[in-house]
Amino acid sequence: MASIHKNALPIPGWPIGRRTACPAAAPLATYTRSGRKRLAGRWNCVPTDEGGQVGWRGTPASLSPSPPPKNADESVTLQRRQSGRGAQNMDRYHIRSTAPKQMSPGPASAELGPQHQHRQLQPLRYPTSTTVAASPLPQQPHSARSAGVERRAPFARVPDSGSGGSSPLQAIADPHSELGCARFGLCSGCSLQDGLAAPPLYGEAKEFFQQLGLAEVPAVMYAARGWRCRAKLAVRGSAGRPLIGLFKEGSHDCVDIVDPAFQPPCGTGPAIVDTGRRRGGRSDGGFMAAAGSNSARDNNGGDNGGHLGWMGGDEAFSCRAHHPRINQAAVLIKELVTRLRIPPYNEPALAKARGGAAAAAANHQPPSARASRRQRRQRPLEGPGLPHPGGPNQETGPSATAEGILRYLQLTAVPSQPGNRAEEDPDAAVQVVLVLNLPAKCERNDPRVTSVLRLCRTLWHLAGPGGPMVPATDSPQPPLQSPSPSRSLSASSRYKAPVRAGDWAVWGAEDKRAPRPQKAVASLALSPRMGPDTPPLSNTPLVHSIWLNFQPDAQRNTVLGEGWSHVAGPAAAWQDFGGVAACVGPGSFVQANYGAMQLVLEEIASLVPYGSRVTELHAGIGVIGLSLAARRQVAALRCVEVNPAAVEPFRASLELLRNRQQLPPVVEYLTAEAGSDPERFLADCNVVVVDPPRKGLGQSLLKALTQPPPTLTAAVPPTSSFTDSMFAAAAAAPDHTSDAMDSRLGTLILPKEEEALTAQPDPGGAREASTTAKQGLPSRLVYLSCGFRALQGDLAVLLAGGWRLRSATAYMFFPGTNSLETLVLLTREVNEDGDGG
């Protein structure tokens, strides 16, 4: 059952016919019904150029005979054509049943050989997830060009073996590509109610790429709802009536999106689960039943027409885009802010007038003028019971004084179990960052400190995992899949919070004997699930950790300030991204749409040849590069990122990979502007991955990418940070651990211990060791763009500079908005001397 993987191009120069691991074929795994995974074998692939098609021809090779299942129907063997997990990847899993009755070939599996069958897996509980291909599907199944799959009953649309029907690779209309949000038009978050999988910009992009010779630009959407795993929300309003939400477009007027009293238009029913405890038009407890997932789950039986059945009552007051646990956390925080009378930030008119909608921009791409016109057309009529869009903002009005304490919330979903993915986890916890209008240095007896600590403590004791409110430096790590027998996780491999916990954490931990602030809880006790004697909100803790961020500067439009304090819970939040356990820090960038990012990572893996030397610019916490490393796909990895807060999460993820023996020989992480020394960053790599901010690549980087650098026969020219790098110390350190790393120097190079890279203790030797591999020039550029306009400009320069456009895929990272995340592959000829050809 050999099959050719056309998407995986062989390594240039790799002798055709020589056997190696194919990057497109991940291990064969056996899954039991209970979800347990066993490695059953690997693909045995050879590069091929059969019929003019370069690719890999492979046959599965069993590593060891797997024990027969107890019951013939017990297990299924999955071939993961690309890595990925969960039923959303249905069209990528080709499932071979061990049950003889399942063996007859069906039309769905015909193209992959008679052994492959599609079988029903356990439907996932959360969320509805859809991958939509809006353009014709290619012949070969491809992760990013995959068919529409609706995850709640993911296999319902797939024909049973022998029953006939259409191929599972056929696009399926997405039942949830409509937003169906009662707040649409009030909140600036979304500008589209329907057609989420193909916004107007996608049509434009298709036209653009067609003019450049690409016949096909697939559109991929992960899920229409519940996809946002990191949200940044503004806190405004008054102490008695806080508003938590997004700014209206072009302003700093906050539109509340977590309002339990919100009455949706069109008689769609009450916004909350009504427990009969309404007072003065507000519910004082019913919404807590909705927020406490268990009771709501039971009551609603999962049949409220959507994927959030277990949450119940969400239809009106919850943001459709958010992970439900983020909604729950926002509701709870809002209630506590109200009851503890924490004053929200009172924005000065000056900053408001500037109109830079920081939270809105952080959360959503701004809609284009065309989308705004469309939005106006689609807006529901205002009517009785519907708050005026501008209404609540009068509270902050002209008397705004830049006073108040709570400015923003940053809420990030964290998997409840190490190894899970938050986007699939209904029990995910939430990493809470309270952004305060306070300096990091405060007096203990400052009443604002007391207020903030009361909020933290109440939140922690109501919804945290239990125990005193202290920052945990020892964070649970994902289990090692293939631990090195000789190594256990050293203390240094643990994530070190990039900030000292500081005074706030000490003060917060002081009150160990009074874990429940009784006064605050007393009123919450009215709720059937929120009294002092009731367990926390749900069976699994809602709050993962609490961080304080200090942003006292009224003139700054950025959401996060520079000061941090970690007051409760684990420092590290681990999330599986593309097969790598990535450590997500509160201060570093992470894509908000985790599910869509997983799909992007799969496509990137298929675009990068095995054994490449990869430079990743704008690397963030290194999700892309590390996921390539985890697939053993890179021989060397260099990441460049400007934000120093990303270093520590990167180091922690890297260390875990190292313990799993998945580290490439050379890994380098540079804290620098990508445009500051591009020749150096591009030296000695054959693949460049760029993922710039919306404004695109800078001039100097474009210049370096289009002008071939000097032939690199000599070592990389020394620079101060390279000379001062900690490589020497790393080599000299007994176990090459992070002891050797000093982020002040901005450079981290970790050699894989077996390779040792000559381990010369002098920096020059280190430099040379890192460049002993054959020098090269990038011949492949993988460009992930969140700014389509900037991409258009950058492509014009790149194409004029000798690059050829090979493929483009449009990902809907922000369904509901007129925006695209575009993944583009460019290649160019590079001759043996290292000169661009």
Ligand SMILES: C[S@@+](CC[C@H](N)C(=O)[O-])C[C@H]1O[C@@H](n2cnc3c(N)ncnc32)[C@H](O)[C@@H]1O
């Ligand atoms: C769109 S994010 C991508 C991050 C990462 N690739 C990911 O997917 O998680 C862009 C990243 O580029 C970083 N960045 C912005 N300007 C930069 C520059 N001039 N040089 C290097 N990195 C930059 C930001 O801090 C951010 O982490």
